[in-house]
Amino acid sequence: MGSFDLNLARVFVLLYETGSVTATAETLHVTQPTVSYSLGKLRRHFDDELFRRNGRGLTPTAGARRLYLPLQRALAEIDGTVRQGDLFDAGTMSGRFTIALSDLGEATLLPRLVAAARERAPGVSFTVRPFDVEDAEGQLRRGDLDAFVATPVITSHLTVRIPLFRERYVLMVADHPRVRGDAVTAEDLAAEHHATVFGPSGHVTPRALLGAHGLLERVAVDATRFSMLPYLLEQTDLVAIVPEYVGEVFTASHRVRLVRLPFETEPIEIALYARHESSRSPAQRWLVQFMAEVLGEQVSPAQLPPSAAVT
Numbered sequence: 115m116g117s118f119d120l121n122l123a124r125v126f127v128l129l130y131e132t133g134s135v136t137a138t139a140e141t142l143h144v145t146q147p148t149v150s151y152s153l154g155k156l157r158r159h160f161d162d163e164l165f166r167r168n169g170r171g172l173t174p175t176a177g178a179r180r181l182y183l184p185l186q187r188a189l190a191e192i193d194g195t196v197r198q199g200d201l202f203d204a205g206t207m208s209g210r211f212t213i214a215l216s217d218l219g220e221a222t223l224l225p226r227l228v229a230a231a232r233e234r235a236p237g238v239s240f241t242v243r244p245f246d247v248e249d250a251e252g253q254l255r256r257g258d259l260d261a262f263v264a265t266p267v268i269t270s271h272l273t274v275r276i277p278l279f280r281e282r283y284v285l286m287v288a289d290h291p292r293v294r295g296d297a298v299t300a301e302d303l304a305a306e307h308h309a310t311v312f313g314p315s316g317h318v319t320p321r322a323l324l325g326a327h328g329l330l331e332r333v334a335v336d337a338t339r340f341s342m343l344p345y346l347l348e349q350t351d352l353v354a355i356v357p358e359y360v361g362e363v364f365t366a367s368h369r370v371r372l373v374r375l376p377f378e379t380e381p382i383e384i385a386l387y388a389r390h391e392s393s394r395s396p397a398q399r400w401l402v403q404f405m406a407e408v409l410g411e412q413v414s415p416a417q418l419p420p421s422a423a424v425t
Contacts, residue, residue: 125152133171137257189392208237214262276386285373288347297374307334320355344368
């Protein structure tokens, strides 16, 4: 074998992770014929087809699967060393990022993100797409998304998961005729009718909690978006289980309040998903670090010691 160009390793890793010549070319800021030419060189070097075309893109061969992890780890180590001295001026950068958020994320996290971006990187703009638990990882690999924030744990060796914060659940009510205090009993909860959310956001814990306590038959409204809950509660005597920080955001703009549940709930972890660092463009590397810093600053009551938590 002849000498091996490191740029070919980067092309290989991106082709493996995205399954797309187009997405690879966009990330590397080169033309598609350039990527195809590099793929030809890779095939000759390794004497392997490496990728076969299918209906949705490229599928790696067994030989490509054996090569991926060693090349990906080597690139990550090299990039980490080289970038130690890099300077990236976010204040003068410009560009548009595409991120996916649930409706909860749009209502609570997006304002924080945009406010910080206007201050730190005013030339940056965002396109926000609805989070789809079934396809978000695929959109990220194909280059349709730069990053997404999600509650469900999505396990894939092609993406990285960066925990942001944790939060617990509470009951949200409006001017309720029966729920008057700051806590409810199990009997109180069983006596009320509930509003829940069931959709592509993957946020299933409230329904799971009701199911675990035999209360699914008490669900009067099963909607698709959390952001409609405060409007619904203000007009009815329904109650809803929501993440606490989300509930606190709603209390600032709606006539709703939060009530302690009669049982302990496992805190949920909200995380940021992105491609591996070695597969990101310089702008995407900035985006991931920026999102982790801004959104990771959020301290939910679930992170506080019991004496400091708001009840």
